[in-house]
Amino acid sequence: MFSFGKIPRPRAFLRPGAEPRGFALPSAMLMLLLVSLMAAGGFLLTWIDGQSARAFARSTEAFYVAESGLATALALAEMPNPSVPPLTLGVGTATVSFEPLLQLRRGETVYRVESRGQVVSGGATFERSVGQLLWVAGPPRVPGALVLVGSAGATPPKGRISGLDAFGSACPQQPSPVAGVAYWGGPAPAPDTALTIAGAPSERSMPASVSVAAETGIRWADLLASFGPIPDATVPPDGWPHAGTGSTYIRIPGSGWLGPGSSGRGALVVEGDLTLDDGFAWTGLVLVGGALILNGDISVQGSVASGLAGGAGVAADFGGHRIDLRFSACAVAAAAEGLTAPAAAIPGTWYEVW
Numbered sequence: 001m002f003s004f005g006k007i008p009r010p011r012a013f014l015r016p017g018a019e020p021r022g023f024a025l026p027s028a029m030l031m032l033l034l035v036s037l038m039a040a041g042g043f044l045l046t047w048i049d050g051q052s053a054r055a056f057a058r059s060t061e062a063f064y065v066a067e068s069g070l071a072t073a074l075a076l077a078e079m080p081n082p083s084v085p086p087l088t089l090g091v092g093t094a095t096v097s098f099e100p101l102l103q104l105r106r107g108e109t110v111y112r113v114e115s116r117g118q119v120v121s122g123g124a125t126f127e128r129s130v131g132q133l134l135w136v137a138g139p140p141r142v143p144g145a146l147v148l149v150g151s152a153g154a155t156p157p158k159g160r161i162s163g164l165d166a167f168g169s170a171c172p173q174q175p176s177p178v179a180g181v182a183y184w185g186g187p188a189p190a191p192d193t194a195l196t197i198a199g200a201p202s203e204r205s206m207p208a209s210v211s212v213a214a215e216t217g218i219r220w221a222d223l224l225a226s227f228g229p230i231p232d233a234t235v236p237p238d239g240w241p242h243a244g245t246g247s248t249y250i251r252i253p254g255s256g257w258l259g260p261g262s263s264g265r266g267a268l269v270v271e272g273d274l275t276l277d278d279g280f281a282w283t284g285l286v287l288v289g290g291a292l293i294l295n296g297d298i299s300v301q302g303s304v305a306s307g308l309a310g311g312a313g314v315a316a317d318f319g320g321h322r323i324d325l326r327f328s329a330c331a332v333a334a335a336a337e338g339l340t341a342p343a344a345a346i347p348g349t350w351y352e353v354w
Contacts, residue, residue, distance in 0.1 A: 054121070055124075055126070058119050058121045058124075058126040059119075059126045059128060061091050061092060061117075061119045061126070062092055062117040062118060062119040062126045062127055062128040063117060063128040063130070064117070065089050065090075065091070065092035065093070065094050065117030065118070065119060065128075066094055066115045066116060066117030066128045066129055066130045067115070067117070067130055068087070068089050068094060068115075068117075069084070069087055069089070069094025069095070069096045069115035069116075069117060070096070070113065070115040070130055070131070070132060072084055072087055072094070072096070073096045073098070073113050073115060073134070073343075074113075074132075074134060074343055074345055075342075075343075077098070077111070077113070077134055077136045077343035078136070078138075078139070078340060078343070079107060079109065079136055079137060079138030079139065079340075080138055080173070082098050082111065082136055082343070083096075083098060084096040084098075089117075091119050092117055092118050092119035092120070093117070093118050094115050094116065094117050094118075095115070095116045095118070096113065096114070096115045096116075097113070097114050097115075098111045098112075098113055099111060099112045099113075099114075101133070104135075105214055106214050106215075106217070107137060107138035107141070107217040108135070108136075108137050108138070109135075109136055110133055110134070110135055110136075110346070111133070111134050111136055112131060112132075112133055113131060113132055113133070113134050114129055114130070114131035114353065115129065115130055115131065116128075116129040116353075117129070117130075128352070129352065129353035130350065130351070130352050130353065131350070131351050131352075131353060132345050132346070132349050132350045132351070133345070133346040133349035134343050134344065134345055134346065135343065135344045135345075135346060136343045137217070137340065137341045137343075138217055138340070139173065139174075139217065139333070139336035139337065139339065139340040140216055140217045140218045140285070140287075140336045140339050140340075141174060141175060141215075141216055141217050141336075142174075142178060142182075142216060142285070142303040142305065142327075142332055143178055143179060143182040143204060143206070143215055143216065144163055144178050144179035144180060144181050144182030144183075144199065144204060144303070144327075145161055145162060145163040145178060145179070145180055145181070145199065145303055145304070145325050145326065145327035146161050146180065146181045146182070146188075146189075146303070146304055146305075146316075146325055147181075147182050147183070147216070147303065147304070147305035147306070148181065148182075148183040148184070148185075148186070148188065148305075148306060148307055148315040148316055149183075149184045149185070149212055149305070149306070149307030149308055149310065149315055150183075150184070150185050150291075150306075150307035150313055150314060150315030150316075151183075151185055151186055151187055151313065151314055151315060152183075152186075152187065152188055152189045152314070152315065152316050152317075152318065153314055153316060153317035153318055153319065155317075155318060155319055155320040156189035156190055156191075156192070156194075156195055156318060156320070157189060157195060157294065157318035157319075157320065157321055157322060157323040158194040158195055158320065158321070158322040158323070159194075159195060159196075159297075159322040159323045159324050159325075160195070160196045160197075160198075160323075160324055160325070160326070161180045161181060161189075161195070161196070161197045161198070161199075161323065161325045162180055162196075162197075162198045162199060162325070162326045162327060163177050163178040163179050163180045163198065163199025163200060163202075163327045164177045164198055164199060164200065164327065165177055165326075165327050165328055165329050167328075167329070167330065168329035168330075170329070170330055171329040171330040171332075171333040171334075173333050173336075174329040174330075174332045174333040174336065175329075176327070176329035177199060177200040177327070178199060178200065178303075178327055179199040179200065179201055179202065179203060179204035180197040180198050180199030180201075180202045180203060181197055181199070181202070181203050181204070182203075182204040182206055183203075183204075183205060183206065183315075184206045184208070184212065184307075185208075185315075186205055188203050188205075189316075189318065199327070212308065212310075216305070218287065218305070218308060218339075219341075220289065220308045220309055220310075222341065223269065223287075223339065224251075224269075224271060228341065229249065229338060229339055229340065229341060229342070230249075231249045231250060231251040231269075232248040232249050232250065232266075232338070233248065233249075233250050233251075234250075234251050234252075234253065235250060235251070235252055235256075236253075240261070240262055240264075241264065248264065248265070248266040248267070248338070249266055249267045249269070249335075249338035249339060250264070250266065250267070250268050250269070251269045251270075251271070252268075252269070252270045252271065252272075252274075253271050254271055254272045255270065255271075255272035255273040255274065255275075255290065256270050256272070256273075256274050256275070257274075257275045257277070258274070258275070258276055258277065258280055259276075259277035259278070259279060259280055260277070260278070260279030260280055260281070262280065263279075263280055263281040263282060264282060264283075265282065265283035265284050265331070265334075265335075266283075266284045266285075266334070266335050266338060267284055267285045267287070267335040267336070267338045267339050268282060268284070268285065268286045268287070269287045269339075270286075270287070270288045270289060270290075271289045271290075271309070272289055272290045273288070273290035273291045273292075273293060274286070274288045274290070274291075274292055274293065274306070275293040275294075275295060276292070276293070276294055276295065276296070276298050277295045277296050278295065278296020278297050278298075278321075279296065279297070279298075280296075280298045280299075281298065281299045281300070282298075282299075282300045282301070282302065283300075283301045283302055283328070283331050284301075284302045284331050284332065284334065284335030285302055285303055285304075285305075285331075285332055285335040285336065285339070286300060286302070286303070286304040286305070287305050287308055287339075288304075288305065288306035288307070288308065289307075289308050289309030290306070290307070290309060291306060291307065291314055291315060291316060291317060292304065292306035292315065292316040292317070293316075293317045293319070294317070294318050294319050294321040294323065295319070295321070296321055297321050297322040297323070297324075298321070298322075298323055298324070299323070299324040299325070300323075300324070300325045300326070301326055301328045301331050302327070302328050302331040302332050302335060303327055303332050304325060
């Protein structure tokens with residue numbers, strides 16, 4: 001027998017484009033790695049977007065908190081030292097600061113008001129600040145228990161007019177003591193045995209160069225304007241407030257005639273002349289545009305001013321009746337709150353602090 005030895009096994013030929021054996025597993029692992037990296041990148045982008053959205057939401061909340069603080073400052077700002085305590089507003093806190101920029105005249109100041117809103121979330125603090133210029137006016141002040149813009153009648157009253165108040169320090173927003181009678185033009189009622197006038201000083205003649213508005217803060221035209229303080233009652237057409245009502249602001253268009261049934265407390269503003277009958281009593285401020293006319297004995301705890309509209313030759317005609325007029329700083333301060341012009345934002349001055 002013939003032996004041909006070992007016959008070699010035919011070599012398998014690879015098809016064109018076929019990969020060598022053993023390369024499929026690394027390819028699959030590489031593909032899985034790429035897919036995992038893409039998924040991780042997607043999760044990272046989603047997380048970053050979520051964090052950005054949450055940060056934007058908290059920042060927006062801080063902005064609205066700051067805006068709420070600014071609105072509160074606009075509602076609460078009052079002279080002489082406007083301030084707003086830190087405000088907790090739902091999700092955050094607003095801190096409001098006032099910086100005086102310009103004093104227009106006595107009792108009127110322009111302030112720069114900034115409100116910083118803070119929101120704390122997850123250990124992070126988000127802040128936004130906004131500001132605006134505000135015009136702030138002070139409450140009316142009275143230089144005397146009786147203020148006459150014009151002269152008194154020929155027959156002075158009997159009784160007592162006093163600008164002294166033992167409890168004036170309890171209400172520092174209204175200066176105390178004041179003159180018994182402060183007048184423009186004059187003369188004031190002459191004190192005699194039937195009339196006592198006391199104050200610091202008892203009589204004060206106001207120079208013509210000093211305007212009533214500058215001295216008292218009472219801007220008569222603005223007080224009666226549509227943008228001025230809103231009365232609690234306008235009589236008529238409204239009825240007279242109940243006797244048990246607290247401090248109010250009552251306005252009488254034109255002239256008025258009041259008796260004991262119209263007694264009360266607060267601010268009484270009469271656009272024209274005011275005639276008072278016997279027994280009328282008031283606690284607070286009585287402001288009369290025209291003349292004050294007495295038909296009987298009256299009593300007032302606070303202050304009375306007449307002739308404020310100007311042009312009244314005789315600001316008060318007492319007719320020899322008895323008057324018990326005693327200045328009260330607290331009564332005037334409480335009444336003046338209803339007459340204080342609200343703070344006003346100056347248009348075009350809003351800004352955001354970056």
